Amino acid sequence: MREVGVKAERFALNEVRRGLIFSPSGEVLELERGRKEALVLDREAFDKHLAELAVEEGVELWLRTRCVDVRDTKKPTILLTGRKKGEVGTRVLAGADGPTSLVARKSGMMGRRRFIRCVQAEVKTEVEPDTVEVYLGGPSIGLFGWVVPAGEVARIGMGTLRGDPGEGLRSLLKSLSPRLRGEPKKLSFGLIPYDPPRHLVKDSVLLVGDAACQVKPLTGGGIYLGLSCALKASEALSHSLEREDPASLKLYSKEVRRTFGREFMLGRKLRELMSVLSDGELDALVKCLNEPRLREEILKKADFDHHSSLLEVILSNLPLLLTSLGPGALTRMALKGMIGLDLRGI
Ligand SMILES: Cc1cc2nc3c(=O)[nH]c(=O)nc-3n(C[C@H](O)[C@H](O)[C@H](O)COP(=O)(O)OP(=O)(O)OC[C@H]3O[C@@H](n4cnc5c(N)ncnc54)[C@H](O)[C@@H]3O)c2cc1C
Incomplete structure (x- = not known):
């Protein structure tokens, strides 16, 4: 926002400082640097503000x-x-x-x-106001589920490249049910271009x-x-x-x-990597990234808006990760062009 000169703070419902990434079996990778990483916006008010700024500059709406x-x-x-x-x-x-x-x-x-199909609901939920939760694998089939604190409610959603995101959301809501404090409201569907x-x-x-x-x-x-x-x-x-x-x-x-x-x-390489891994391999990946040395490296290099640094950490620790993920993942990653295998001479 600073980069484009837009003051977004007054449209912030929450400030995000911490991320929790859950593997399909519940292994958790906690990422926190003790600083503000992102804002959760009141999107309607923010979009209206942008439109007003445009009109002030002479745009005819x-x-x-x-x-x-x-x-x-x-x-x-x-x-x-x-x-x-x-x-x-x-x-x-x-x-x-x-x-x-x-x-x-x-x-x-x-x-x-192609499109990532998304469905999201707003639900009163017991959440940490500064923490975003991400759920990998399981019913999300190739993408992820999320819980984002947004003022009085949490935005709980699911995005998939294949299959029905509604099914994934129902399953995520079921697993979160002990923390839910109300009925899902403001159900919205959307597409993310891929x-x-x-x-x-x-x-x-x-x-x-x-x-x-x-x-x-x-x-x-x-x-x-x-x-x-x-x-x-x-x-x-x-x-x-x-x-x-x-x-x-x-x-x-x-x-x-x-x-x-x-x-x-x-x-895109990182996304492809996630989509070729089975639930068991995602568990192994999260477990491996949780090793103190790797976690430190991620916290040092990774950036909320620029994810390439995360892939760089993964690639620079490939031997360790491949040992954890096993030969099946190696083959699928190579077939997807994720990692180079020189087959000449075989
Ligand atoms: C469920 C969900 C959750 C998301 N959460 C996040 C998030 O947490 N953080 C984040 O950064 N991004 C998030 N995104 C993505 C984000 O919403 C989009 O990247 C962003 O809205 C794109 O803005 P845009 O202006 O390009 O397109 P849009 O927001 O889609 O706006 C396009 C506008 O064009 C108008 N329009 C379309 N067709 C026509 C037409 N023929 N004539 C006239 N007007 C037309 C539409 O009415 C709309 O007003 C999320 C997306 C979804 C689906």
């Missing part, structure tokens, strides 16, 4: 209006319906329209995108935020990355408009790749 078509990526024209109707011609078009982005689809930048598009810019159209898959591959968190990339997009858009040069929008792709390319790539 058309509420209750949807874009239903995009024609021509060189001189984009959008077709609107709702309170504001009709065609609007634009010099440049930024698609910030979420994971299933119409702008991405209509301008041929959607690619073959596969980044090959291109962020086509002619005079660019994508940003979830529309461009700018989310942390490990956790699906997109607020930090989306805002940071939006800043880069706005610089490229201003540049392009001032110089009447749509080609300079490409600077945005370049900047995003330069700043986050490695982070996206390593984050």
